[in-house]
Amino acid sequence: MTDTSISLTKHGGKLTEASRRHGIERCNWLDLSTGINPWPYPMAPIDARSCQALPDHDQGLHAAAVRYYLGKSATPDSKRPLTLLNIPGSQWAIEALPQCFASGSVALPDTGYREHEWRWQQAGHQTLFYDADRPDKAMQHIFSANTLRAVIVVNPNNPGGQHVPPRTLRQLAGALKEKGTVLIVDEAFADATPEKSLLPDIADNIIVLRSFGKFFGLAGLRLGAVVGASQSETLQRLSSMQGPWRVTSPAQLAGMEALSDHHWQKVMRAKLQRASQQQGQWLEKRLGAHGDITRRRQSALFNGFDMTLARARQWHEALSQQAVLTRLWVVDEQCAILRFGLHDERIQTTRHLEQAMSAAGRVMEKRS
Incomplete structure (x- = not known):
């Protein structure tokens, strides 16, 4: 567990930057850098x-979100009343939550969405890290921190794809409660597998973040939700930081519609699982042909491959030369994850990726 210096987080989806760097028009890119x-x-x-x-559809959006995320669990007569806040993307909560705590330390996965790390450091907190592959084993070392304000779990993890069972997280929350520590669970990629979500059964010291844009494919609308116990001081502080008209009219209207369309959700979950499995196997065969993969990581919305940092950089650059943008995730000085988001089923899209992988593979052979 160590401190790290504050450094800006890099993200996927920067097509304009990639276009300028490689001299390829933006419209000609296949962007697989996001989930x-x-x-x-x-x-x-x-x-x-x-x-x-x-914007004046707040009540309609809130009702749709409560039905989608909580069912009947937020009703006044429930044993543990919950509060749901609609927000302009889960990113807003990631930025705001560190400001809801007195200065102290926060525990984060050693491999995970780095905006969490950046925002807590920016707010003056000390960052401690645990093994994202074995959080249940690592947490005992974190408990010794006297000023542990929060533990962050990205579930399923991005980019690692690891999933911590709800039962394990509830046990962890119980242990943290004795220290006055809050468990924050980022479920941005949980919509494809809602049966693995902590919602709606969460304890008083649990805050859950949900993202609308990833599963529904409408990230530009900027919509998300935060759920916690109604008496949670953290949630109350977060709510007080919201200004008026926080969610735009287009996001409110789209959210009401999409969150209520249960048939589309069911069909899409099956489609994403099938597409991710097929893409992952296809990529694994082509990357593995060069002996570069040490591990494949999968979620419903992306496939990641562990390899050496040098090799991951070579693949990332070779694919960029073919107008395919991937997400290069540096783990440490030796290792990295090369992550591929899903692509649609159009013939030209499939052909683009096939040709790019073939061309990049030839470059890899020359460098081997």
């Missing part, structure tokens, strides 16, 4: 008139 569903929800068109007035 966003390539088959977006077919939301009703948003016209100028619907955006003319200030």
Whole structure:
């Protein structure tokens, strides 16, 4: 467990930057650098008139979100009343939550979405790290921290794909409660496997973050949710930081529609699982032909491959030369994860990836 210096987080999806660097027009790229569903929800068109007035569909969106995330668990007569906040993307909560705690330490996975690390460091907290592959074994060492304010679990992990069972997380929350520590679970990729979510059964010291844009494929709308016990001081502080009109009219309308479309959700979950499995096997065969893979990591929205940092950089650059943008995730000085988001089923998309992998493979052979 060590401190790290504050450094800006790098993200996927920067097509304009990639286009400028490689001299390839933006429209010609295949962007596999994000974990966003390539088959977006077919939301009703948003016209100028619907955006003319200030957002006023808060109650409708809230009702749809409560049904989608909580069912009947947020009703006043439930044993543990829950509160749900609709927010402009789970990123907003990641940025705001560190400000809800007095200065102290926070435990994070050693491999995980780095905005958590960056934002807690930026807010003046000490960062401690645990093994993302074995959080249940590592937590006992973290408990010795006297000023442990929060433990962050990205579940399923991004980019690692690891999943911690809900039962394990509830046990962890119970142990943390004795220290006055909050368990924050980032479930940005949980919509494809809702049966593995902590919701709706969460303890008083658990905060759950959910993202709308990834599963529904509408990341540009900026919509998400935060769920916690109604009496949670952390959630109350977070709620007080929200200004008026925090969620735009297009996001409110799309959220109401998509969160209520249970048939589309069921069909899409099956489609994503099937597409991820097929893509992962296809990529594993082609990357493995060069002996570069040490491990394959999978979720419903991406496939990641462990390899040496040098080799991952070579693949990332060779594919970029073919207008395919992947996500290079540096683990340490020796190791990295090369992550591929899903792609749609259009013939030209499939052909683009096949040709790019073949060309990049020839480059790898020359460098071996």
